[in-house]
Amino acid sequence: MKKPEVGLTHLRVTLSDTFYVGPGRADLLDGIDKTGSIAEAAKGMGMSYKRAWSLVQALNDGFGAPLVETQRGGSGQGANLTTDGRSVLEAYRRMQQATRDAIAPEVKALTRDMSRRK
Amino acid sequence: MKKPEVGLTHLRVTLSDTFYVGPGRADLLDGIDKTGSIAEAAKGMGMSYKRAWSLVQALNDGFGAPLVETQRGGSGQGANLTTDGRSVLEAYRRMQQATRDAIAPEVKALTRDMSRRK
Numbered sequence: 001m002k003k004p005e006v007g008l009t010h011l012r013v014t015l016s017d018t019f020y021v022g023p024g025r026a027d028l029l030d031g032i033d034k035t036g037s038i039a040e041a042a043k044g045m046g047m048s049y050k051r052a053w054s055l056v057q058a059l060n061d062g063f064g065a066p067l068v069e070t071q072r073g074g075s076g077q078g079a080n081l082t083t084d085g086r087s088v089l090e091a092y093r094r095m096q097q098a099t100r101d102a103i104a105p106e107v108k109a110l111t112r113d114m115s116r117r118k
Numbered sequence: 119m120k121k122p123e124v125g126l127t128h129l130r131v132t133l134s135d136t137f138y139v140g141p142g143r144a145d146l147l148d149g150i151d152k153t154g155s156i157a158e159a160a161k162g163m164g165m166s167y168k169r170a171w172s173l174v175q176a177l178n179d180g181f182g183a184p185l186v187e188t189q190r191g192g193s194g195q196g197a198n199l200t201t202d203g204r205s206v207l208e209a210y211r212r213m214q215q216a217t218r219d220a221i222a223p224e225v226k227a228l229t230r231d232m233s234r235r236k
Binding site: 005006007008009010011012013014015016019020022063064065084087088091094095098099101102103106107109110111113114117 | 123124125126127128129130131132133134137138140181182183202205206209212213216217219220221224225227228229231232235
């Protein structure tokens with residue numbers, strides 16, 4: 001059986017009344033960065049293209065500057081992160097890691113308590 | 119206009135394949151602790167009694183020992199946190215604070231970047 005993921009499983013950071021980043025948004029930015037395509041990124045997450053597209057709109061509008069830019073050309077449509085997009089994604093990954101480090105002692109103590117009870 | 123909450127808005131910590139704590143569960147434990155009643159705690163959160171009760175069951179079953187215990191008596195039904203319940207709630211609040219502290223520099227840098235763009 002797969003060992004369950006223990007520790008941080010959801011971190012949402014709100015930056016304004018119109019903008020937040022959570023694990024889904026970060027994974028979408030990551031997927032766009034890796035595949036160069038909103039459709040491919042969505043597919044990799046089991047998300048509909050429509051949903052991914054509306055998340056990209058929410059990210060771009062909410063931040064106040066594009067995090068993702070799209071191109072249309074002869075060979076179809078491509079997408080990539082802007083400098084702002086990359087900077088937001090990297091900051092989120094650093095915050096996830098900082099959180100994992102910060103909560104590690106409590107997680108360890110709690111899982112030890114629980115295993116004593118089972 | 120109300121200033122939006124900026125910074126950490128959702129922290130979920132998973133401790134086993136059957137147990138996690140997030141802001142809603144922590145607030146429910148807090149409410150039960152303060153009011154001595156699942157019904158009152160639910161009301162304070164705008165949550166149905168049914169939903170609160172099923173969350174209490176999920177917390178108790180998932181942890182493997184009761185976090186909330188209920189009493190029935192002549193004057194109705196009361197509920198309170200067990201030692202384990204208090205210990206989980208306090209650990210969660212410490213993890214929230216540790217996370218806020220850990221992400222503060224990134225939050226500050228990101229909000230400064232955003233305010234420059236508006």
